[in-house]
Amino acid sequence: MTQSSVHGEGTRPGTVRRARGGGNAGGAGTGGQGTPGGGNGRRPGRRRAGRRHRALRWSATTLAVLILGTAGAGYLYYEHLNGNIEKGERSSGDSKAHKAEPNAAGQTPLNILLVGSDSRASDANVSLGGGRNHRDNPPLGDVQMLIHLAADRKSAAVVSIPRDTRVDIPECTDPDSGEKYPATNTIVNESLGRGGAGCTLATWENLTGVYIDHWMTIDFAGVVSMADAVGGVEVCVNQNVWDRPLPGVPGGSGLKMEAGRKKVQGEQALEWLRTRHAWGSDLLRARAQHMYMNSMIRTLKGQNVFTDTGRLMDLAEAATKSLTVSEEIGTVKKLYDLGMQLKTVPTDRITMTTMPTVQDSQNANHLLPAGDDAERMWAMLRDDVSFDDKGAKGGGKETGTGTGTGEDAGKDGGQGSGEKPSEDSAAPDSEIGVTVQNATRSATLGPVGGRAGAVAQALVQKGFGKATKDTSAALSEERTVVRYPSAELAGDALRVAEALGIPASAVRKSADVSGITLVVGADWRSGTSYPEQKTPEAGDLPDNSDAINGSDTGKCMDVYKPYRW
Template structure:
């Protein structure tokens, strides 16, 4: 249904729409044939009425179109990926659906006076921004559940080579940087590529927001309830600088605007960066519940306020760089009930090389990434949570004789926290030779990293050969992938096979089978409160 807002713009479902052309039947032709003659006076009245109506319609549509263009003009956009990444999008399920993955990045930019006022650190004005908040939002293919994963800002991960899309500066790959620096090494597109390489999850879009943007959005949403178990004041202490300025009495309170930003930025008063992630998850869950109660999608005025705030506050990857696309995206997210939203933090441990940093806890983090890659719900509340994984399809392409199959073996055992295992390509290529694959050879390329072992092939006529290699080593056929990045059958030995000559089989994760180290929080749980680290109580 088309509606007209209080400002006079034409809207559809509360979102401004551009005028789509003249009405059917206009022009010299008419499907009703020749009109009968009418009295001259009545004809003048009809002509006057039609002219007036046309002016009103054009005026209304024009206002709507101009406001729509205004909102689009608010949005900043950038390229989706600016780094070296080979993650592939999921194949559609039986219903033709695919998961949707969005990376949300909170920037600490002090590029404006407003951000300096809100974030302090005047000496940092003009410095490259850091991505201090990074959350992956995973919307299941069936749109019935959603998962959110935070990686704490001080986590050390491999960062790929990235090219800054604005300056064309090239930043070389590194294994010794923390993840929040990716925003300064090629923008949000570099952060996205880093996540893709770490997780193996294809990420469709990114969104970034700065301090001022958080305040605008928090004001537009209105009061969001949060809770602390003790009085809290996040402030500088002797020997510990900084602090968000958050000051609250114990109990529950609705916060918005600058106080919401303080809550989201607080770290010292909770005791650690992973605990800051927990507080952010509580706020997000509370905000989602608040918006659902407000039913903003049927309230044109509220929706316009949020649209204005969102478009002024967000930068987005260019393929979703319009109000229409963001609105469609928000409708998909809206369809997930609160009790099917699961907030988590990537399992992590202290970096053995620097106690101020973190690294992924390999086994638990990989289990979480596999659940995302395979679109396994983080909860067990779905009616299909016990369904079996689809059977692996055997290629119709017949494999060549074992001795005639050419296969290149690569060592990609380097992981986010562990270096490569020397000699793995030689060991596995030798194992293949012993099994009769005389044309197996080892690639000496160094520095490769894959979380999971995979067999890649470039064209359909080599799929059978690739599956034969996988079968001979006990590698599941789901790990055989077509790829334009290889020129022949290529076995990439990943971080999941760092030792031995037998591929380590792992059971597929089940719905709700999250690692205990994931600090999960259900979106419908409103009972949680934050504990305050003792030095910051008052």
Template sequence: MALTPRTAVAPEGSGRHGGGRRGGVPKTERRPRRRRALRWSATVLAVVILGTAGAGYLYYQHLNGNIQKGRRSNGDDSKAQRTRPNAAGQTPLNILLIGSDSRNSDENVKLGGAKYDRGSPPLADVQMLIHLSADRKSAAMVSIPRDTRVDIPKCTDPDTGKVYPATNDIINTTLARGGAGCTLATWENLTGVYIDHWMTIDFAGVVKMADAIGGVEVCVRQNVWDHSTPAQRGGSGLKMKAGRKKVEGVQALQWLRTRHAWGSDVMRARAQHMYLNSMIRTLQHQNVFTDTGRLMDLAEAATKSLKVSEEIGTVKKLYDLGMELKSVPSDRITSVTMPNVQDSQNGEHVVPEKAGADKMWQMLRDDVAFDKNGKPSKAKQAGSKSQPTKAPSVDAARLGVVVQNATQSSTEAAVGGRARTIGQVLVQKGYGRATADTSAVLSADQTVVRYPSADLEGDAQGVAKALGIPLSQVKQSTDVSGVTLVVGADWRTGTAYPKKSAPKAGDLPSNSDAINGSDTSQCMDVYKPYQW
């Protein structure tokens, strides 16, 4: 990916909401980004090691007591549903890792910002989805840049009861709008991917666990020094010579928070992925589990630093989860960044690149491996057939179906009369009671058939089959009172639902910046002003 002057000068210390602003930075945005980028790697490490340090029941209970827990989702009714089980009854597992910049202690203030930052609403500046395949043989790690502008649903703070109305803003603000559950709800609404759990971690624990790893190998192609320049203030302080080197402690932190020297926040995500892949390889080769002292230090730091969704709020559950992650071979782990383009409303932000992002989300929903190194399992092949799984409750002619026009998108106006046109198609196919809802024009990237309760699932599947809509786009939702066809922006023309070829393993968008976990040749290029 080529670096351009525009991306290369994005300021490191230019505000919690990301992006520099001409004429200086307001005081409220002068929060250094120290220690922030290391949290996501420490979270993965924590998942891997938690649970093994319990030498006895009391210590186990002590570790359990360290873990903070919260509600899984604080957002409005999500349209995301779990991927259907394969023939072996297996389903994928999705975990959202969130790096919080909360200044909730003296130590966190010292590591991450000035005293006036203490008590400020936290931001989710690092967000990464870990996807474990249903057969647990492959994994994907998907980052969304912190300055991505998205639709954020209405969220309720579980502690205060404060309700935050739906809005359109950059994604790192979600943590301050009801906690991690709001970040999860935003991801689900954006991707359509059901997320089982979330985990957040703060600054202090990251530093302790980074030291305990014992060093992770990284690589730069040129000498690098990420420091303030006349043209750009701030910087991580990273200074190292070209080649490969193990970094730990403060230098590992510097590597992970560097942005100027890499050229952009997207390149920083690449450097983070390189570090994380190298860390996983390091842990897989280390005999960490036999070193009781190291293990106990890691477990203590991790449980004090983690906050998790309540479903996984015990050491035992985290340990089981860690064992599943640890069993995936490094050549079946793929890290990517959501395809994105510059935001037309604000050049310092980005928005999803629709075609590439939609393809990536579909691969996650359909549990398609991001790598090409595996073989399709018989269970997955058997479970992939798109055939109705339940019988209709009534004849098609007696079923009331509401058709809604949701062809409006962020870049295109709605297609007039679309609900009426598709409603007529349904009538021709035997659904004589299909009617168009003309009360409002909605917005949806993808066409879906919704139903309110389990007894209507078979009927909704029948509607989808009649129109050639994949069963993965049949969703249960409390937003509707009967079977409802939502005609999305992916079906703006024609009377037949557009046929799409199913994505194949490893067929990722070219702009996803994919890195395989076994690739040891990765090396960061240094933007010219930061070479020495």
């Protein structure tokens, strides 16, 4: 309607009405000029109305240009930020982890792997990290943290694995060069150089059984720019600290600060995160990193950056230039949406931890996952049990996500299959073929001989006459699982699990098997009935997990005596 009336006004300026009772065009014109005698007395009003319409037209046009110009600039800036983001393949290794099934509300947990790279591939990283003669070396993932956001988005957990922890690294393929790396058993920080962050992700999935949705990596220069963009992060030491080379102990981050609380940013923030000798161990370095992250989260929550355009742009530039991310979150919008999900978690429902470890008997400088304690932590993540006890009471899971029946990640990215096997669809026990594999070797324990044969014989005695053992070398699987290749065998697989007391959540579709395969894991080292598993409770973390709550502002680092001044 507005367009029509404006258009009508625009077609009439040369038209002259003859006034009733005489007058001519000139008189009308004179009257139109404001002469009191001539023509229709309403004409001056119409003229004024015409001028008002023309003014509105010009205003609307100007406003439209401004809006379009601003929108264009905004679009160009958005595209600029998108162009800053480097992306990579989500998983480049052989993994069997499967995505959790949605809870009753349709929600699923979100798991993000954060990797700090020691890459010296750029001049900026060489100047910050030293090691000019190591510039061409494969990068090491010296900082590795798994961020777990609960399905209901009411709590979050962060777990670090110390860089010198020896684990199984699966076969990986470098997504850029196509080079294949065979499976190996070595310290976890080497996984980054054996196929990129996608190999580190697969390594974590196999170790924990937790499906990881995304990864992010950041290097030395990125840490500095992010710390500057945030405006500094408060840290605390109980004594004066100077992390420097000492006789017989080379290296050191260079961190030098007096006792007490201080905001660190730029290079000093990087020094804090890299310090190890002055704290006394790699485990204590993880604690210092957790304290920094908690403080940064509190800092960001206390700043209303969305009302400060300059600050917001600085943060956006720093974040998009600093991070390399898995390709499925490689846009500004997706990273923003991810940040908004993390923002919803209250600070006092964030728990920072380190995987429990023991010393490696093969190398005193290395660590191993601490058996049952490490497995308890992974079980809590798999079952979406909060690391704190501040949520809904009643024990166990707050969200009821569970792991359900899903598909393995090996060929299809680990998405849930949506199939619910039913015993009703199972063939008679005597007609179900089952292959039993021994996968009882774990990160800390060797394999138990004869397990495949013992469990296969138990199945035969229960009426599964076609059960046989796999005679190949013992594998490694933390949890027992029953795999089946296609939908028509789902019921048979569930029947096998039920006969041995294996939970239905351990029955999974997999493209890696040709028939029903029972993999006896490290959690079933004896007996012919699957041992009852303890259901983890909220807050039931191992004592050696070094848990720190996100709202705890009273933490300070003790300095190892040789590095005090």
